[in-house]
Amino acid sequence: MGLVLLVLAWRILSRPPGSLWRDWIFILGVYGLWGAIASRSRAWPQVTAATMAFLLGIYLHGQVLYTLSVLGLLP
């Protein structure tokens, strides 16, 4: 828990506040915090999958246009 809070504090202090929602370390920190607080929750698999889906969205948003361009699907 202490380590997770430390990581969260580091990211909050070192990143612009507007970019935290797409900062993977911050997102993993929030996930870790939730895990520490609610480790016995039955929603654990859903929260894990939702976090992964969110990260996948961030990733694809950054890469998909490049890939389509290489494949000749974009000018």
Added chain:
Amino acid sequence: MIAGLSWFLLAHLAAFLGAHEITRRAGTGRAALDAVIFLLVRIILISASVLAAGLTGLLTPAGLGLFSAAALAGLVALGAHRHVRRPALPDAGRVLWIAAAVVGLRLLLQAWFFSPHLGDALAYHLPKIAEWVRAGRFTREMGLHPHATFPAGFELVETWWVVFLRHDVLIEMAGAEFLVLAFAATYALAKSFPLTDRSAFLAALLYILTPGLHLSALSCLNDTPVAALVVATFALVAGRVPGTLVLMTVGLGIGVKATYAYALPGLVVIGFLARKDRELPSPSRVWGAGLALLGGVTGGFWYGRNLLWYGNPVYPVGTPGYSESAVAVQSGPSLRSFWANASDLLDVRIYDNQGPYGANVDHIAGWGPAVFACGLLAMLAVLGRDPPFRRLSLSFTVSLGSCFLLMIHDPWSMKYVFFFPAILCVAVARVAEENRPSLGLAAVAGLFAFIGTLLPYDLPLRHLKVLAAQPWPTRTALSLAEPSLPDSRVGCFGGFRAKAYLLYGPDFSRKVVYLRPTSSSDLIETLQRSGVEHLYAAPVTIRDETLLGECVQRGRLKRVGGSFYRLE
């Protein structure tokens, strides 16, 4: 061509049977680890054969082919063929097997239609292969790139794929076979936890779809071989395989590229942490020592050769002026590099949003969506509850850190740590065992990685169409950027940007004369003396540009298109 194809088939059969027989005698009895050992032994037999042939002047289709035929006859006489059995395949399930078959089939098609195209490979790695094949032996001439003298363990395997046919149409198969090793090694690593066959298979499949790793394997660069060998060494050490087999792999790795050695601290850590685990039965001392010796010789050869030729095993690193050159690599550890590499990876490159995928992963990590979206989180989830995974993660991280400490921070530096996604892919598979929704997300990420690894950015679809439209005997990426070259001899002048390999032609039929002139007059005289009418020039320095400009101004050279000049 028929004779070459016959030698090619004989040699591959001999390498297969030899590796199988040695694995039977020196293997561990664990199918997953023995698959890794088989692949490693095959690579080391190939490397040692090409090394011996290169040193003795037998690097010809018939020379290496006759040697292979003799080895095959010996193996058959010993009855090695009687022990070949259909291997027990992992119980990975129909979907994963179909996915693997699709990836494998695509890999073969990519290897067939891709042609060497990447600047680094064309300037630095491949010209030496062309010189060797043309001469039928190792040569002192290896091209103009300052790093031509670096270890060439991977080039030995590439040579194996071109020497029999005297053609480079299959050269990408060398990288593909290291990708197979990466698959087998990740599978073995995952099985050591233990994960189920299905999960281990998923981890291995996700790992070989890592964009940077996959595209590097098809671009004639040696970073995928290094990554595959690092993961293989981790699998062997974590699996408590006898030390001689580990030493063989270390020798092989160091002979491919010095960056392999950068990852060794993590291997020491896992060796220490796993020291109390039960060691697997040792092979016979003779086989173990023999393989370790072979690894040491094939790996150490390049350093010994450089010591003999230049008085410096890592020449040109450390020579006066080297560190100022544009392609200089770092020598020794640097905390500044560590910080720059680590912060750049964590804050920027891991998102892969600074550019498209490619073998050199320019400004990105090239780790792909499965690692980013699923792997990092899965690692966090597994770390807390799985001690074997924890110690392996720690060891991988130590290797990552030591690489960051030793490698220069530049736009391409993440290609030296392609091994790290392997542990993250294992974590994904571990979490997916219990969490069905995350399995679905890993599948979506894997599908995107599959699409993303169809083509590297430096071989876009329009270029691939040009290559695919050429008949395979004349297929070359030279036509993508330069006019056709009718002469059977051409001069090559410049530095690390000179894509010299393309000048040889795919069948190595063109003689390339490398020019290192001291003046413009010297350049012209050397061309005349060599009987060369056309010059390929890719000047890098101001001095080179001035020298070339003088020749043009004096009317001795006339530009005829692209980078080509004609002697007037």
